[in-house]
């Protein structure tokens with residue numbers, strides 16, 4: 137793929153582009169049933185957008201809005217101009233749907249290709265996509281980007297670890313798209329097979345679709361010998377390709393020529409203070425078939441201050457701390473699972489697999505953390521294990537402000553999954 | 568997608584194009600390790616191709632050749648010029664691999680789009696792909712074709728029938744890609760749900776990936792109210808898009824600008840007599856990264872005589888009778904499972920699901936056919952059932968020249984599968 141000049145746009149040009157595209161987006165959106173109504177209710181019209189600050193005059197869009205608009209209330213063009221439809225798995229209630237025109241698919245692919253090029257992938261790379269294809273946007277999204285960049289894409293899909301490894305070996309795969317929990321699973325699998333993960337020769341991992349901690353990234357890089365880059369996207373905003381780390385690995389550049397970014401306080405809905413963590417709100421700037429205005433992603437992050445040494449001026453967001461949905465409330469304290477993961481993964485004695493159980497004993501909520509101990513540390517010395525357990529409980533308490541019960545278990549004894557791992561089991565009210 | 572003039576090429580133009588492309592193909596192929604050796608061993612060089620008859624001077628290529636060339640012995644360009652890799656599931660031994668350049672993917676997509684347009688699909692169609700994505704070529708192959716044609720593609724993938732039905736209903740799907748055994752399964756599923764398959768409003772089904780009989784096609788058309796078109800392809804030749812029925816539903820036009828077709832006697836390897844069934848042998852004419860010369864597909868068919876009323880001059884092959892691998896030999900008689908299917912599906916009393924069991928009693932091979940009887944015919948009247956059993960056994964005997972044992976079983980009592988159905992179980996030597 138040819139060099140993409142939008143990657144290195146200067147701040148002034150970004151702002152100019154954003155304003156003109158925001159206006160177009162609002163004009164398009166006004167043709168949809170949802171926004172025709174919302175704009176009317178908010179007393180705002182596309183021609184009111186005269187500066188980027190006028191963004192705040194527009195209404196927010198929530199997941200609930202998308203559900204209520206099922207199946208096509210956000211569409212701005214007739215169905216025969218659409219070429220693709222993705223549907224969320226909809227585990228809870230009505231699924232959400234995203235329609236794409238041919239132009240939308242081209243835009244999406246070019247953003248993904250831009251991310252890949254930014255982290256150093258070239259047509260000489262062999263790219264294996266280990267996430268599922270079909271309706272999940274991480275499959276086709278990454279696939280189209282890789283093909284556009286010109287590297288060789290192996291559409292492996294999810295699961296079947298034995299085959300994943302064989303293809304990586306036989307076709308000299310250099311780059312993977314992988315979800316963090318599967319990367320941890322793969323590390324365990326290779327250890328059980330007596331294979332050195334570094335012998336696979338992987339150079340780059342694109343890691344996304346689940347929040348995960350810096351400690352896990354460092355651990356994965358150490359095990360596999362690749363550089364792992366954080367990928368951020370959500371199906372409502374196409375999927376992957378919204379924001380991506382550059383080789384500095386210090387925050388994810390959000391492609392501001394395609395998305396307009398806000399961070400808000402999820403309670404007051406006012407803009408977060410500079411550098412403060414809040415809910416990410418995104419507006420599509422290039423989407424034709426189904427533009428979305430001020431979408432409340434429920435993902436928590438903050439805008440990182442200062443310029444990036446790489447020279448790109450697209451703003452950087454911090455790694456996602458969690459989704460507002462992931463929040464665990466124990467004894468009145470707010471905890472994100474990623475805080476627990478971060479502590480566990482910083483300890484060399486702890487293996488790749490862990491589980492958080494929430495229980496209620498009497499009227500008191502309890503949090504129990506089960507962690508696998510690595511083979512070489514799982515000794516018969518009960519005193520050493522007890523000391524380790526003690527240490528973990530202390531470190532967790534410092535992080536989450538609640539003292540959890542800690543169980544140390546044998547390697548490979550917790551439930552495994554080749555898909556997204558289930559890390560939190562809430563047994564409260566079910567006993 | 569714009570009109571594709573190659574669809575209506577005249578015979579003379581086809582031949583001229585084939586000769587020039589065959590020469591290019593041989594020149595390219597000679598750069599691969601496999602063909603450099605094979606051409607040398609056969610004492611043939613690309614410049615020896617002076618007419619289409621010279622095709623017969625070239626060596627055949629077998630599945631075994633592909634396996635021995637694993638992973639890249641057929642490649643003619645460096646890996647960094649490849650953009651896609653598909654690997655066969657390789658249930659038996661080494662998998663076979665097909666590499667594609669960007670041009671190869673474009674060609675493949677344009678052939679699939681041509682098939683879709685030929686059967687009457689337009690950008691106004693909503694297309695649901697019910698086969699699996701990832702490495703299986705029916706997923707991405709059909710998907711790229713549909714997007715190129717400009718219809719809306721729903722990348723549903725295989726399985727999850729409840730969801731398949733919901734998407735068909737909610738998004739007013741008009742065209743499906745479906746394997747025949749899954750179409751039968753879907754019919755049963757809808758019946759169990761009390762849903763009328765015709766209420767789905769499906770217009771067109773692209774049916775392939777398994778051999779199936781004309782009787783099954785008529786039954787599916789009757790149940791669903793769609794027109795079902797036979798699709799032929801194999802991963803070695805990209806996947807779908809090799810040959811496809813036109814709206815006459817009388818043989819599949821094989822796209823001769825992209826594939827050179829022979830039918831041979833699989834024993835003597837001589838050309839089959841005109842109209843005689845034999846093994847289909849294909850040569851790629853447009854493939855850049857990995858051309859294949861005279862590939863023995865092991866699929867059995869014949870070239871249909873005479874012009875097609877639709878006016879297309881690309882030759883037509885008959886529906887695939889079976890793969891040489893599917894052959895069942897019972898008491899010295901050759902039987903293809905499709906012959907049994909054809910008899911069963913012609914009987915309105917028989918349901919959508921059946922199973923063929925091969926057993927050995929003493930030293931004598933037996934064939935047992937288990938067929939589900941439809942609810943309204945599964946009466947308590949033992950005499951009526953016995954008469955039906957008798958009739959089926961007679962019809963089968965006329966078709967396969969062996970008298971099978973016939974078991975009539977209750978509706979929904981045989982094993983079901985959302986994937987390819989297992990229709991033949993060989994228990995000989997396993998008892």
Ligand SMILES: [Zn+2]
Nearest residue numbers: 382384444446
């Ligand atoms: Zn940077």
Ligand SMILES: [Zn+2]
Nearest residue numbers: 813815875877
């Ligand atoms: Zn025709």
